[in-house]
Every structure is written in structure tokens, then in C-alpha cells.
Amino acid sequence: MKRAVNILISVAAGIAGAALLLLVAFLLNWGGLGGAAPAVTIPGAAPQISGTPVSTGGSMGPSQIYDKYANSAVQIVATFDQPRDLFHTGGEQQGIGSGFVVSSEGYIITNAHVVTTAGTGSGGTATKLEVNFKDGKKAEASIVGYDVTGSDIAVIKVEPAGLDLVPVVLGDSTKVQVGEPVVAIGSPFGVYDSSLTAGVVSAIDRNVEAPEAGFVIQDAIQTDAAINRGNSGGPLFNARGEVIGINEQIISESGGFEGVGFAVPINTAKRVMDEIIATGEVEYAWMGVVGQTVDEQLAADKDLPVTEGALVSKVLGDGPSAKAGIEEGDIIIRFDDKEIKEMEDVTDLLLDYNPGDKVKITVVRNGENKELEVELGKRPSSIQ
Numbered sequence: 229m230k231r232a233v234n235i236l237i238s239v240a241a242g243i244a245g246a247a248l249l250l251l252v253a254f255l256l257n258w259g260g261l262g263g264a265a266p267a268v269t270i271p272g273a274a275p276q277i278s279g280t281p282v283s284t285g286g287s288m289g290p291s292q293i294y295d296k297y298a299n300s301a302v303q304i305v306a307t308f309d310q311p312r313d314l315f316h317t318g319g320e321q322q323g324i325g326s327g328f329v330v331s332s333e334g335y336i337i338t339n340a341h342v343v344t345t346a347g348t349g350s351g352g353t354a355t356k357l358e359v360n361f362k363d364g365k366k367a368e369a370s371i372v373g374y375d376v377t378g379s380d381i382a383v384i385k386v387e388p389a390g391l392d393l394v395p396v397v398l399g400d401s402t403k404v405q406v407g408e409p410v411v412a413i414g415s416p417f418g419v420y421d422s423s424l425t426a427g428v429v430s431a432i433d434r435n436v437e438a439p440e441a442g443f444v445i446q447d448a449i450q451t452d453a454a455i456n457r458g459n460s461g462g463p464l465f466n467a468r469g470e471v472i473g474i475n476e477q478i479i480s481e482s483g484g485f486e487g488v489g490f491a492v493p494i495n496t497a498k499r500v501m502d503e504i505i506a507t508g509e510v511e512y513a514w515m516g517v518v519g520q521t522v523d524e525q526l527a528a529d530k531d532l533p534v535t536e537g538a539l540v541s542k543v544l545g546d547g548p549s550a551k552a553g554i555e556e557g558d559i560i561i562r563f564d565d566k567e568i569k570e571m572e573d574v575t576d577l578l579l580d581y582n583p584g585d586k587v588k589i590t591v592v593r594n595g596e597n598k599e600l601e602v603e604l605g606k607r608p609s610s611i612q
Contacts, residue, residue: 305323338460339460389561396470401586451489512578513585522537522538553599
């Protein structure tokens with residue numbers, strides 16, 4: 229059975245000693261949930277980011293990328309305090325992941341699941357973060373904020389004094405092409421820090437499920453560059469030395485890397501990072517439905533009156549769609565003035581709206597078109 233595996237190393241301390249726990253964090257659901265989700269942030273976010281370099285163009289080989297940016301890719305050791313149970317298990321635990329420097333001011337991007345377990349519903353956040361650089365320097369970091377469901381992105385910060393910070397160049401993930409060469413730098417298995425692997429972009433525009441939250445990260449980049457536990461949050465570079473993605477999870481039957489890895493697109497990460505740093509939060513519009521794409525096969529199987537659109541398979545609780553009168557079995561064919569041909573059209577459009585916006589949704593119900601007005605809500609942290 230193929231599983232989606234996040235690539236964080238967890239090391240349990242206290243009663244469990246220094247045992248290495250290989251975590252299988254979640255199963256991938258390929259259904260059409262879609263959409264981005266709200267960020268959970270730490271109060272007191274820092275001011276707007278500056279000091280991020282821009283690309284100068286030109287091709288670079290793997291060794292050149294490594295020479296220039298190996299000290300930009302960092303190892304992150306996150307310490308969590310877990311309450312002890314009646315059998316005295318629990319206590320201090322550590323997770324090891326990767327990240328990379330994005331600003332001379334000390335901002336670092338990583339995966340949210342490196343610094344928090346909030347996506348699992350437990351709400352645990354790291355009480356201490358240690359950042360280890362390739363040059364041997366170490367620094368404590370603070371959490372600026374994290375988005376546990378929409379992007380699995382976290383922003384942390386170190387004080388730059390005394391550190392030789394080398395910010396990476398952030399690329400444009402909309403320009404990524406299948407077949408182009410990529411390299412990943414990270415800390416596989418928590419011990420082989422600053423390791424480089426190379427491969428190609430295997431596919432683009434993949435939808436992958438955020439760890440344990442039940443929502444989908446859109447437009448993920450698939451790669452065959454080796455990504456293992458401990459690589460969570462590390463950079464994926466293109467041949468120009470630009471970061472185009474953040475290594476996030478793998479698909480595997482064995483639990484180890486089998487040639488199918490996924491990275492969060494850097495454009496998504498930039499948007500989340502900028503909002504967290506500037507305002508301390510990220511909010512996303514939410515309809516409150518689960519749906520799937522209507523095609524000719526589904527239309528034939530379910531005897532549907534149309535062969536394109538987004539079939540509402542579930543209306544969630546008392547969410548925006550339920551309040552507007554959308555029902556299970558409705559087929560969404562228009563979103564304001566935009567035609568809907570698949571569920572991904574709905575989730576993509578939601579990124580352009582804010583909670584509180586009102587939209588006109590046209591659905592097919594019992595063979596007839598029906599127009600409803602939906603006041604979009606704020607997406608919750610989990611639908612589980």
C-alpha cells in the first residue's frame with residue numbers, strides 16, 4: 229500500500245532515551261478537498277522582510293549550488309514537552325528537520341510540521357528551536373508563525389548577530405517545467421546534515437494532503453531527487469540556483485524514499501511567509517464543501533446531467549455553503565462569472581477571495597440551474 233509520509237525525524241528523550249522514531253504521519257487522500265487554509269500564528273509577528281537577494285540568472289551545476297548555498301540550508305532541532313502518562317512515558321521529545329535562510333535579518337522557512345503538531349489536533353508547539361549551520365555555528369530561533377493546513381509552511385527567526393547568513397534566491401514556481409534538473413539540500417535521517425541529492429522535476433501541479441489536517445496543498449512539485457526523513461523543510465533548487473520548492477513529503481510503500489517526493493511551490497511559500505511576517509496571520513476563504521471533478525466517466529456512473537463541473541459530495545456542518553442552501557449532489561458549474569469545469573477550479577478561485585466576500589454560485593440540481601449566494605467564511609484549521 230502506498231502511503232504519503234512526511235519527512236520529519238522524531239527523537240524521543242526522557243524515558244525513551246535517544247531512540248529514533250520513524251514517523252509515518254498520515255495517509256494521502258486523493259479526493260477533491262482542495263484549497264488553502266488559515267495560518268496558525270504566534271502573536272507579535274516581526275516586521276516586513278527585507279534583505280532577500282534576487283536572481284542574476286545563468287546556469288549552475290550541483291556542486292556550484294552546494295558551494296554557494298550549503299550554509300543557507302540549515303538543520304532544525306525542535307524540542308517538544310509532552311505530558312507524562314500513568315506509565316511515565318512522554319516527557320521531552322525532539323524532532324529534526326531542515327530549513328533555509330531567506331533574509332539577512334534572520335528569517336528561515338521550514339515546514340510547519342517541523343515546529344508544531346497542531347495539524348494533528350494535539351496543538352503541541354515546539355518549546356525550543358535550535359538551528360545548526362554547516363559552518364558549525366548554532367543559534368536559538370523563535371517561531372514567527374505557521375500555516376498547518378494550507379501550505380505546511382512555518383517561518384522562524386534567528387538573531388543575525390555573529391552568524392554568516394547567506395539568504396537563498398527565491399524563484400518562480402509557475403515557470404517550473406517537467407524534466408528540468410533540481411537539487412535538494414537537507415539533513416536526511418537527522419545525522420547526514422548538509423547532504424545534496426539531484427534529480428529532475430517529475431511532474432507539476434500535483435495536489436497533496438497537508439499532514440493530518442484534511443486539506444490539500446495545491447500545485448506541489450513532484451521530483452525524483454532523493455528526499456528522506458529529516459529533509460522536511462529543506463530547499464529544492466533549480467539549475468539557476470533558485471529555490472522553487474520546499475521539500476515536504478514522499479509517497480512510499482516501504483516508508484523510505486522510492487523516487488516520488490513532493491515540494492510545496494515557492495510562490496505559495498512566499499505568499500504565506502510575507503503575510504505572516506507583515507501581519508502575523510494568514511486567512512483563506514472557505515466554502516465548506518467537499519467535492520470531486522465531474523468528467524464523462526463519473527457522469528455515466530452516477531447518471532449526471534452534465535459532464536463537467538464540481539460535484540458536491542459533502543456539505544460541512546453549518547459552514548458557508550450549508551447556510552446558503554447548497555446541497556450534497558449539487559454540481560457547481562459557475563463561480564461568480566467563472567465557468568467551473570473541475571473541482572480544482574473552485575479551490576483555485578477561492579485563493580482570490582477573502583473571508584466575508586459574497587459570491588454567486590450556480591449549481592445544477594435535479595437537472596435545472598440554480599443560483600445561490602454564498603458568504604465565504606474563514607477556513608478552520610482542520611475538517612477532521
